Amino acid sequence: MLALLATANRATRKRLFTHLLETMAADLLPSRPNRHEPRVVKRRPKSFPRMRQPRSALKAKLAV
Numbered sequence: 855m856l857a858l859l860a861t862a863n864r865a866t867r868k869r870l871f872t873h874l875l876e877t878m879a880a881d882l883l884p885s886r887p888n889r890h891e892p893r894v895v896k897r898r899p900k901s902f903p904r905m906r907q908p909r910s911a912l913k914a915k916l917a918v
Contacts, residue, residue: 859871
């Protein structure tokens with residue numbers, strides 16, 4: 855297919871490219887044999903709050 859696109863004239867190249875895009879768009883979910891990934895989030899959120907102040911200000915609070 856790529857060789858045809860490279861050597862074709864402008865009108866044929868446009869037609870082939872349009873056909874390629876239509877073919878790709880038609881197969882939204884390709885077959886993926888032997889692939890079974892779990893639909894889960896890998897990392898759990900931490901139990902610590904987010905840092906919303908400068909590190910130096912937080913260190914000063916701990917030193918008191």
